[in-house]
Amino acid sequence: MASESPNTESQKPKSLDDLKRTVQSAVTPSYCYGTLPLSPSDGSLFFKKDEGSDARYINFGALDFKDEDILKLVEVSQRATFGRGDKDVLDESYRKAWKLDTTQFSTQFDVVRSGVLEIVHDQLLHYEKNTLPLEAELYKLNVYGPGSFFKPHIDTPRSDKLFATLVVVLPTVHTGGNLLLGKDGSILNFDSAKLVYAKENKEPQIAWAAFYSDIEHQVLPVEDGYRVTLTYNLHLPEADKAQGVPKGLAFDSCTAVVSALSTFIATPTILPTGGALGFGLMYKYPIDPTKADLTKFTGALKGNDAMIRDACLSVGLTVAVKVLYYERDRYLNGSDAWITDDVKTDDDIGWDTESSLRSRFRDVGKRVITTDIESKSKSERKIPTVWVTPPNRLLTTNLAFATYGNEPSVGYMYGDLVLIATLPAYKERIHAMLESLGDKVDTTSLREKAQKVLEEMEEDEDESDDEDEDMDSDSDGYY
Ligand SMILES: O=C(O)CCC(=O)C(=O)O
Numbered sequence: 378m379a380s381e382s383p384n385t386e387s388q389k390p391k392s393l394d395d396l397k398r399t400v401q402s403a404v405t406p407s408y409c410y411g412t413l414p415l416s417p418s419d420g421s422l423f424f425k426k427d428e429g430s431d432a433r434y435i436n437f438g439a440l441d442f443k444d445e446d447i448l449k450l451v452e453v454s455q456r457a458t459f460g461r462g463d464k465d466v467l468d469e470s471y472r473k474a475w476k477l478d479t480t481q482f483s484t485q486f487d488v489v490r491s492g493v494l495e496i497v498h499d500q501l502l503h504y505e506k507n508t509l510p511l512e513a514e515l516y517k518l519n520v521y522g523p524g525s526f527f528k529p530h531i532d533t534p535r536s537d538k539l540f541a542t543l544v545v546v547l548p549t550v551h552t553g554g555n556l557l558l559g560k561d562g563s564i565l566n567f568d569s570a571k572l573v574y575a576k577e578n579k580e581p582q583i584a585w586a587a588f589y590s591d592i593e594h595q596v597l598p599v600e601d602g603y604r605v606t607l608t609y610n611l612h613l614p615e616a617d618k619a620q621g622v623p624k625g626l627a628f629d630s631c632t633a634v635v636s637a638l639s640t641f642i643a644t645p646t647i648l649p650t651g652g653a654l655g656f657g658l659m660y661k662y663p664i665d666p667t668k669a670d671l672t673k674f675t676g677a678l679k680g681n682d683a684m685i686r687d688a689c690l691s692v693g694l695t696v697a698v699k700v701l702y703y704e705r706d707r708y709l710n711g712s713d714a715w716i717t718d719d720v721k722t723d724d725d726i727g728w729d730t731e732s733s734l735r736s737r738f739r740d741v742g743k744r745v746i747t748t749d750i751e752s753k754s755k756s757e758r759k760i761p762t763v764w765v766t767p768p769n770r771l772l773t774t775n776l777a778f779a780t781y782g783n784e785p786s787v788g789y790m791y792g793d794l795v796l797i798a799t800l801p802a803y804k805e806r807i808h809a810m811l812e813s814l815g816d817k818v819d820t821t822s823l824r825e826k827a828q829k830v831l832e833e834m835e836e837d838e839d840e841s842d843d844e845d846e847d848m849d850s851d852s853d854g855y856y
Pocket residue numbers: 519527532544556594595596606608783
């Protein structure tokens with residue numbers, strides 16, 4: 378048959394290895410941090426115990442407050458709890474700190490006016506073309522005294538628009554209390570105590586750090602003094618309007634991925650009759666399991682995930698975020714993996730039954746993915762898929778999520794999502810790619826090579842005529 382791969386050597390084409398390597402070595406930052414002077418007019422914090430009580434205040438922008446003043450703040454606070462599964466628990470072996478809810482305090486520090494959000498936007502959303510408003514929701518004030526800490530956790534999403542967490546450390550004299558991002562601080566060891574009160578500082582300054590909320594983090598014990606923080610949830614209210622075009626920092630990574638993708642697409646032995654390219658998303662995303670529609674989701678991808686989506690778009694592939702279900706250890710070799718646009722609830726799928734994944738998904742009418750390089754399947758239920766990065770390639774560990782959040786889960790959860798790029802049949806995808814690349818990059822050699830392969834294919838086709846009639850080249854139809 379003309380359009381089928383001639384031999385099994387093509388099972389591991391070099392262009393696939395190159396693509397995998399390029400995608401895996403492209404890393405974009407998942408956090409940013411900085412300092413800002415805090416003037417006396419911005420530094421006032423008013424606080425009270427409850428509705429009936431008088432308010433007190435401390436000015437963190439002046440240098441004349443003492444630990445005794447902070448103790449007054451502690452007096453009106455509560456012990457900080459955290460979420461374990463769906464329960465709010467007080468366990469001082471896991472989290473030892475005090476907290477004030479937003480009803481109990483008011484700060485003159487204006488995070489919008491401070492300019493921090495613009496920096497965060499630029500650093501963490503640098504793949505988005507339009508300036509998307511990033512909304513900061515003040516969440517808690519926390520006080521960490523000597524011996525206070527918060528062990529590894531990830532922040533519980535309370536909305537599917539949650540994007541990042543911002544911690545503002547107010548200028549108080551203390552040591553310890555470093556904020557560690559990643560396992561044991563593998564991503565960042567943020568020694569905010571040194572930043573807020575360095576000797577060379579002429580005036581008080583805040584230290585701030587923002588990071589994707591699904592990144593595991595912890596606060597090391599405070600050794601001396603009091604560490605006072607404001608935490609904010611950063612939302613992207615218009616995430617669905619985001620149209621990604623890479624710019625700035627990540628351009629080189631993106632260019633490398635675009636180039637590896639072009640070569641991959643132009644390899645005629647790979648899925649000649651079409652299929653899909655699968656990317657396990659690097660980050661976790663809050664999803665509402667009761668909502669079926671994931672199409673809005675594609676706009677709010679973070680860092681590398683956004684870059685991969687953009688690279689796919691720029692070579693003419695269509696992409697969508699999907700949910701992947703598979704029986705562990707089997708997806709790479711077997712065909713028992715299913716994707717769906719819907720986040721299925723246990724009731725839909727019947728997780729509690731003894732039946733196999735296959736029969737459960739057959740009932741909800743979804744299709745199986747195989748990992749065959751060659752597309753031999755004529756069944757429209759099957760999408761031959763090449764995985765560039767495996768599902769579940771997460772920057773965070775699963776530990777924190779499964780058990781510990783910063784508050785009990787309230788219906789949103791981080792889901793394991795995949796980015797699926799539809800790979801049309803060879804001829805079609807070459808045309809789409811050349812059209813999309815346009816004159817942005819030099820496509821001369823690619824064009825010549827593709828043209829040659831296309832001519833050969835056309836000759837073959839003339840000989841064998843309608844042989845591939847029943848191949849489903851309408852890739853959109855797969856989903
Ligand atoms: O205080 C910090 O640096 C982070 C606190 C935190 O992780 C949280 O409140 O969830």
